[in-house]
Amino acid sequence: MSGEKCQGSKNILLIGFMGSGKTAISKCLQRKYRRNIIDIDEEIVKREKRTIPEIFERDGEAYFRDTETTILGELEARTNLVVSCGGGAVLREENVEIMKRSGIVVYLVATPETVYERVKDCKSRPLLKENNNVEFITRLMEKRRSNYESAADIVIQTDDKSIEQICEELMKKLFE
Numbered sequence: 301m302s303g304e305k306c307q308g309s310k311n312i313l314l315i316g317f318m319g320s321g322k323t324a325i326s327k328c329l330q331r332k333y334r335r336n337i338i339d340i341d342e343e344i345v346k347r348e349k350r351t352i353p354e355i356f357e358r359d360g361e362a363y364f365r366d367t368e369t370t371i372l373g374e375l376e377a378r379t380n381l382v383v384s385c386g387g388g389a390v391l392r393e394e395n396v397e398i399m400k401r402s403g404i405v406v407y408l409v410a411t412p413e414t415v416y417e418r419v420k421d422c423k424s425r426p427l428l429k430e431n432n433n434v435e436f437i438t439r440l441m442e443k444r445r446s447n448y449e450s451a452a453d454i455v456i457q458t459d460d461k462s463i464e465q466i467c468e469e470l471m472k473k474l475f476e
């Protein structure tokens with residue numbers, strides 16, 4: 301099925317747990333593949349003119365999730381994008397349906413240990429604020445695993461690989 305997965309100008313949507321490499325891979329795809337990128341978290345911050353921790357703090361997670369769904373929905377009409385989705389975007393069935401309609405869904409997988417190494421110094425993720433440890437990450441990842449797996453068209457393991465390697469592997473899978 302030569303080129304089938306990426307036929308036409310379908311969007312590529314990156315999903316996966318916090319710290320799975322979605323933002324870094326989207327930037328790499330942008331360079332190599334000349335696609336525009338949209339980072340849903342960044343769009344939310346721009347639109348709301350405040351940080352994600354501020355949104356969670358003042359208006360709660362449900363408000364954040366509603367904004368996430370609105371932005372994802374708006375992207376459905378666009379093509380040729382690499383979309384980096386927040387780690388919790390797969391929690392709503394409605395979001396997964398939008399993703400499936402708008403392009404190829406790529407699940408970036410990392411172990412809890414790898415995730416922890418990548419996020420341990422980061423203060424911008426409210427869900428990890430008081431829980432930035434391997435045990436909590438393991439539990440939350442397990443809870444979400446089936447959401448990620450059932451949404452995915454392509455799965456890529458990211459542990460012990462460079463951004464460059466992951467990007468190459470993904471491009472091969474997209475065009476095989």
Ligand code: S3P
Pocket residue numbers: 316317318319322341352385386387388389424425426427
């Ligand atoms: C979240 C992941 C974050 C961000 C928000 C909630 C989650 O995005 O959307 O903090 O529920 O997993 P990243 O996966 O880009 O860190």
